[in-house]
Amino acid sequence: MEPKTRSRVVCVDDEPQVLSGLSLHLRRRYEVETATSGQAALELLARQPPAAVVISDMRMPGMNGAELLAKASGAFPHTTRILLTGHAEVDAAIAAVNKGAVFRFLVKPCPPTELLAAVDAAAELHRVTLAEQQLLEQTLHGSIKMLTDVMAITNPVAFGRAQRIKQHVTALAEKLELAERWQVEVAAMLSQLATFTLPPETLEKVYYGAPLSGEEEQMLERAPDITEQLLGRIPRLEPVREILSGLNKPTEVPVSSAEPTHAQQQLARWAAMLRIARDFDELEAQGQSTAVALTALKGRAERYEPALLAAFLGLFGQRKEGDKVRDISVAALRSGMVLAADVKMATGTLFVARGYEVTPAFLERIRNFRPGSVREPLKVLIRAA
Numbered sequence: 544m545e546p547k548t549r550s551r552v553v554c555v556d557d558e559p560q561v562l563s564g565l566s567l568h569l570r571r572r573y574e575v576e577t578a579t580s581g582q583a584a585l586e587l588l589a590r591q592p593p594a595a596v597v598i599s600d601m602r603m604p605g606m607n608g609a610e611l612l613a614k615a616s617g618a619f620p621h622t623t624r625i626l627l628t629g630h631a632e633v634d635a636a637i638a639a640v641n642k643g644a645v646f647r648f649l650v651k652p653c654p655p656t657e658l659l660a661a662v663d664a665a666a667e668l669h670r671v672t673l674a675e676q677q678l679l680e681q682t683l684h685g686s687i688k689m690l691t692d693v694m695a696i697t698n699p700v701a702f703g704r705a706q707r708i709k710q711h712v713t714a715l716a717e718k719l720e721l722a723e724r725w726q727v728e729v730a731a732m733l734s735q736l737a738t739f740t741l742p743p744e745t746l747e748k749v750y751y752g753a754p755l756s757g758e759e760e761q762m763l764e765r766a767p768d769i770t771e772q773l774l775g776r777i778p779r780l781e782p783v784r785e786i787l788s789g790l791n792k793p794t795e796v797p798v799s800s801a802e803p804t805h806a807q808q809q810l811a812r813w814a815a816m817l818r819i820a821r822d823f824d825e826l827e828a829q830g831q832s833t834a835v836a837l838t839a840l841k842g843r844a845e846r847y848e849p850a851l852l853a854a855f856l857g858l859f860g861q862r863k864e865g866d867k868v869r870d871i872s873v874a875a876l877r878s879g880m881v882l883a884a885d886v887k888m889a890t891g892t893l894f895v896a897r898g899y900e901v902t903p904a905f906l907e908r909i910r911n912f913r914p915g916s917v918r919e920p921l922k923v924l925i926r927a928a
Contacts, residue, residue: 549574550595550666555584555611556627557603565598568655569662581606581614588615594622595669596662600651601628612645617806621672623665627651679779680725687729700743700750701735703885703896704824708734710881710898711820711855718854727813730786734821736773737766747893752829767791782810789814790821815848819855822846833859870920873910878903884922889915 552573554565562577569575573595578584581603588594597615599608606614612624626648637648646668647661709731716724738746745759755763767788774784789811819840826836837856844852868883880901886894886909894917895905909917 548592550669551576551592552662552666553578553584553587553594553597555579555581555597555599555603555608557600561600565658568658572659573662573666580604581608581611584611585614585618588619588622593619596623596625596665598625598627598662601626609645621669621676623669623672625649625661625665627653683725683729683779687732698739698746699893699895699899700746701738701741703899704750704828705732705735706896706900707824707898708817708820710900711823711858712816714858715816715820715851715855718858719851724813726782726810727786727816729780730783730813731817731820733770733774733783734787734790734817737769740766740769750828750896752825782813785810786814786817790818812848812851815851819847819851823855867925868922869925871923872919873917873921876901876906876909876921876923878906881924882921883924886921887918889918 550573552569553576554562554569555578556562556565557579559579562579566575566577576587576594578587581599582605584597584599588597597612597619599611601608603611608626608628612626615622615624623646626645628648629651646665649658649661709728712727712731713724716727738749741749741759741762745755745762747753748755748759749763767790770787771784774780774787822843823836823840826839827833831839837859840847840852841856878901882895882897882899882901884897886896886899888894894909899905
């Protein structure tokens with residue numbers, strides 16, 4: 544019995560009869576798509592679900608096979624690449640392999656058994672690579688989530704804000720139907736990391752938009768460098784560091800600069816998404832209503848990508864009128880609930896900021912306090928079905 548979904552294989556050659564032959568040999572095991580040019584192949588590779596393998600002939604007009612696979616390597620790194628060559632092009636194929644753009648090259652004419660064996664190996668490499676990537680994402684994301692949960696208790700102002708920013712970014716990514724978004728979610732969770740070094744009184748001023756002294760302004764200006772130093776010690780966080788460093792960069796690349804790669808464009812877009820979410824939360828934290836904060840964002844439209852800003856504004860137009868805020872006791876608090884207002888101790892000290900999603904560890908901590916130590920009732924957000 545065949546599986547419900549088969550891996551996609553994209554075959555590229557400017558000769559239709561060659562494409563017909565490739566399809567004939569591969570279509571029993573794979574979902575085969577064909578393209579007669581490098582540009583058409585890149586458009587096919589951009590579709591979902593991601594292609595497992597791309598097979599390209601070397602000699603094609605316009606963009607040759609080595610050039611196509613080099614571009615595919617940057618834009619679609621998980622897609623395994625195979626190059627078809629003639630005897631006279633073996634040196635060029637070996638160079639492409641050595642540069643890392645090609646997994647394997649086959650010399651034409653290629654026997655069907657050899658072709659199938661190569662594609663099977665390439666598809667298996669794609670599967671293993673994706674599995675390792677997912678494991679990395681889940682492990683890294685979970686570890687950072689645990690870190691921020693701990694810090695949310697020790698530094699509730701900063702990490703309550705990080706939690707809200709992450710919720711906005713996730714909602715925006717879902718609206719834009721982005722399949723890959725873990726990098727920007729982790730960046731949102733770590734966006735307030737450097738504020739952990741600020742004195743509590745300075746942090747509260749930043750949170751509520753109060754005027755800062757000259758010394759406090761200098762501390763805040765050093766925050767991005769501190770974040771970079773802290774994250775620079777953690778492997779595999781390069782995309783997250785790039786997103787955070789791009790938060791305050793212009794939304795448009797200067798005309799004189801070189802054309803950005805697909806990866807650079809993706810990182811810049813994630814930074815632009817995070818910038819909108821951060822600025823919106825900053826406005827709300829300063830006491831602005833949601834409507835006023837959204838109007839303020841529209842008033843600074845030149846700071847944001849128009850499509851991203853329009854999508855973010857649309858998030859609030861789609862929210863259901865049935866969303867409600869309910870008052871509950873500490874005893875009624877459950878994991879997964881979202882706090883709609885700051886939670887304070889009886890002394891007035893902030894315990895955890897609004898927007899925080901309750902975790903089992905948080906429940907254990909808040910219930911360890913004596914009755915009356917935490918101000919009740921708590922306000923939680925109840926989403927409409």
